[in-house]
Amino acid sequence: MKIHNTLTNKLEPFEPIHKDTVNMYVCGPTVYNYIQIGNARPVIFFDVVRRYFEFLGYTVNFVSNFTDIDDKIITKAIEEQEDEITIAEKFIDAFYKDVERVGSTTKYLAPRVTEYMSAIIDYIDQLVKKGYAYEVDGDVYFRVAKIDHYGDLSGRNIADLETGARVEVNPKKENPLDFTLWKKTPQGITFPSPWGEGRPGWHTECVAMINDIFGGQIDIHGGGADLMFPHHENEIAQHRAIHGHAIAKYWMHNGHLTVDNEKMSKSADNYIFVKDLDVDYMGFRLFTLSTHYRSPLNYTDESLNSYVNEWQRLRRTYTQAFYQLDLAEKLDDTPSYNAELDKIRKNFLAAMDDDFNTANAITELQQLAKYTNHKTRQDDSLNQLLGAVRLFDQFFEILGLDARTKRMSKATRNIYMEWADARKNKNFEKADRLRETLQEKGIL
């Protein structure tokens, strides 16, 4: 199992810190709006990461936060004449719905900033006491100059960053790179702190949560590539300041999604919410997994549709094989795996082991479909067909693709038999009628 570590920019063998356990944290959403399809990429990809580790036998402790205190939420609250908590609640519910829509699990620990206020304040307080942070007029800033290796993760050096600063610098800061830990807020929800009423900056929450929940270095820290700088860089800096070592062993970042080769933005009028996609969401999931996670993913209607079709094809292959076995009452037999199936399985796992190369894994899924379609037309090798179905189950489970198919009821089975009979007796009128019924039930 190899993982590309953003920190070293290399493929590294995965070795868990604690035997048989994977502790991972993925930066979650700021809940001020519905999520757009680009936000769904980490939601889907890191769900696959979790699934694959679980398949390999690890216990995965998966944590992803909600940022429920933020200027954008405050702005939205004022806009909608609601309080921040109500807004946050609304979009947390919406987020969970979208996560389920795209086939990812919602059963993981999801701490919220509002629940972590005292831990965050405590963390900032420690930074101040150790001299890594300073207070100015009710704001608290992190002293970047005091940390070595700032910029390692994103491959930047401090000199370049200073040159590049093109916006007016905040005169309160000792150094333009210093980032906000605590912010005195003129409007919206505030919390009491040693530095007065205010709210936390964005970068401390993840560190405080990781520290509290995991109590030490985690295996994997993930998120979108846009978070690499400054967010993750700042997490590393804070954690190093207090604990003297890196917060995570492996950093994983997914590439961006563009729409017609443009960044999604409201002004470009190409903003697509997950909830508004009018397609089979499993097709969308397959689409996002069709490109390696670190590569950019470009959305076009044509491209999405081709994967929606591909998904329907895969599912059809699966259900046809399933029903054939069901009719023959072979579903509970012992599956047989021949060399061809073993090879497909081996290639699939090798692809996943290679830094979660889902694109190549999907290729094996397609090979499995071809194999299955061949076997479906040969009645003599039902145990091998069963092997194929079981392999499909495994692949679908790992990728989070849901093709669950129920066994036929007795009534349906009878209709099927009648249909077969009618065809045999060339009673085509009756056969066509029954065929329609079976098609409606999704059997044919």
Added chain:
RNA sequence: GGUCCCGUAGCCAAGUGGCUAAGGCAUAGGACUGCAACUCCUUGAUCACCGGUUCGAAUCCGGUCGGGACCUCCA
């Protein structure tokens, strides 16, 4: 202005130094079928461009063009 990523057939996409550049969709032809649907078989590439390194490059180096991300608070 700075840092970095990407550019493979009509479309999606793997491959990152070495046999004839995976796979899928679409197209076209064929097979199967009572008719369909489904399915199967066959069908396509001067790897953006120019130059260099090498016995050998899609893959490494330099340049050009095109697209994208980040560089401040925020995502």
